[in-house]
Amino acid sequence: xxxxxxxxxxxxxxxxxxxxxxxxxxxxxxxxxxxxxxxxxxxxxxxxxxxxxxxxxxxxxxxxxxxxxxxxxxxxxxxxxxxxxxxxxxxxxxxxxxxxxxxxxxxxxxxxxxxx
Amino acid sequence: xxxxxxxxxxxxxxxxxxxxxxxxxxxxxxxxxxxxxxxxxxxxxxxxxxxxxxxxxxxxxxxxxxxxxxxxxxxxxxxxxxxxxxxxxxxxxxxxxxxxxxxxxxxxxxx
Numbered sequence: 401x402x403x404x405x406x407x408x409x410x411x412x413x414x415x416x417x418x419x420x421x422x423x424x425x426x427x428x429x430x431x432x433x434x435x436x437x438x439x440x441x442x443x444x445x446x447x448x449x450x451x452x453x454x455x456x457x458x459x460x461x462x463x464x465x466x467x468x469x470x471x472x473x474x475x476x477x478x479x480x481x482x483x484x485x486x487x488x489x490x491x492x493x494x495x496x497x498x499x500x501x502x503x504x505x506x507x508x509x510x511x512x513x514x515x516x
Numbered sequence: 517x518x519x520x521x522x523x524x525x526x527x528x529x530x531x532x533x534x535x536x537x538x539x540x541x542x543x544x545x546x547x548x549x550x551x552x553x554x555x556x557x558x559x560x561x562x563x564x565x566x567x568x569x570x571x572x573x574x575x576x577x578x579x580x581x582x583x584x585x586x587x588x589x590x591x592x593x594x595x596x597x598x599x600x601x602x603x604x605x606x607x608x609x610x611x612x613x614x615x616x617x618x619x620x621x622x623x624x625x626x627x
Binding site: 431433435442443444445448450455456458490492504505506507508509510 | 549551557558559560561564604606613614615616617619620
């Protein structure tokens, strides 16, 4: 059973540029959520998508956006990159249906973004 | 606002010893997760605790949940070097559909 696939694994971008990260969830999982991990702030929730709808958003500026496609694959976009956006970006896949959510979250390998 | 506090943040222990990592959270929750992270790697799911009194064990690790005390523990028995990693607890509350993580406990097992 394939896991959660994130691409690319590594990215180096310049301040002011924009970047798009991709996440393919486990087959059958309809929820994808995104997290940012930095040494200073730890793991922070960005947003969650289910059936192409954003259901929840964390406390991040509007430069951070995302979307989900009909096949449940998700992308997140960061515009006008700042040095502080350098982080490991993790996506998590979950069954997370409208009913009981007993199956937990499986994380991808992450995309390490470096802004220079 | 939900807060999740782990302690200790750093733990250095000898092989063969036992120790416990604590995870306190500030609001009612019905799901608590433990993850392991190796340097430069992603999060590996260890345990999902779904109800008060839940106890799960895998190898040298045992996790428990007390929802009344809003406390989860991760107990390490007879530590071995391979357990060296950072351990995170995370709480999933109601309809929030998001995980709130603790700061992590960096565990180093010394020979």
